[in-house]
Amino acid sequence: MNSARPLLAGTLTAIFACASLTPASAQAPKHQEQAAEVMSYIQEHFWDRKSGLYMSKADGKEPELIWGAGVMFSAVVAAARHDKEYRSVMRKFFEAMDAYWDTKVKIPGYEPARTQGGNDKYYDDNAWMVLTFLEAYEQTGESRYLKRAEEVLEFVISGWDDKAGGGIYWHEQHKGNGKNTCANAPAALGCFRxxxxxxDPDAAKWNAEGEKITVWTVKTLQGENGLFWDNIDVTTGNINKGQLTYNSALMLRNFISLHTRTGQQFYLDEALRVGKAANSFLGGNGVYRDPIKWSHLQVEADLELWRKTGEDYLKQRAIKNVEGHYEAWKKQPYGDLISEGSLARELWLLVDHETPAGREFWKKSDTAKAK
Known part of the structure; x- marks a missing residue:
């Protein structure tokens, strides 16, 4: 793979041309109390202890779709780093999500709702599951999470074909004919992680897959401002040039991963370019204009880039967003699981950066390389 790295950087360069952590904050107790408060609300109003699943609406009866379930699982994983009560919740929830796991096909994957073998799977939904399961494995060392992450990633990369020059579709039946950043960016990151x-050779295989997806996404869907467009219509070639936080956030994290593995400054420079360009997503109150179900992923990217570079504006931007979201929640809870889980996730991420256990977890994670 070493010989391929200059080629990858050169390819991306041509396309573009055509931290250490700070000491624990005095705010740590406040953020930890807020995270626990939001999680308690979720457990009371959304958690079905009997099934192990979370409901889509507060005090509702219908389980959440897999996208929102994945966001909630990431919140539970983060909570379990700080409160052992959530370790058993994490295991039970993971097992309960087997209800969505479609085994009636050649390459299994998660259906959006509890499966009847309907072949209605979304590649982006599944890509998010890869990332949260890998974090669960990293945290617990339990092989069940690693095994399922790899199984899901095999499904995700099966969504690649050569139409429009490559890329992974949004939906397995090609609904909308789109290949979206929201599928390709987390897919690439899943490969790298x-x-x-x-x-080797498995590590080399997955890194090569991630590089291939990254190159295609940059070539096809990166705007002149450094941020990423939403999708390309494979049939017409038309590009939806809308830009959302979570698309650019995941590509930013891919550039960090490439820098960590290769040491090439080009990738870190590109991550910084995307990070600065993300200021355009901010509203007048300093909070990202996108709904929290998308913008919490930009907060996560901000914190990762801050850990990498120590640039304080990234940390402050993340804190401003999380505290703005929490203040809005205190006035009126969101009422839907994906938003509630997004708030819990980003609050626990702040707690991570303000506690020894959290800082140690990310220090180890950020520097991990293939065995």
């Missing part, structure tokens, strides 16, 4: 737990 899975490779860290593998030995």
């Amino acid at each position: 899975l490779a860290r737990f593998k030995k």
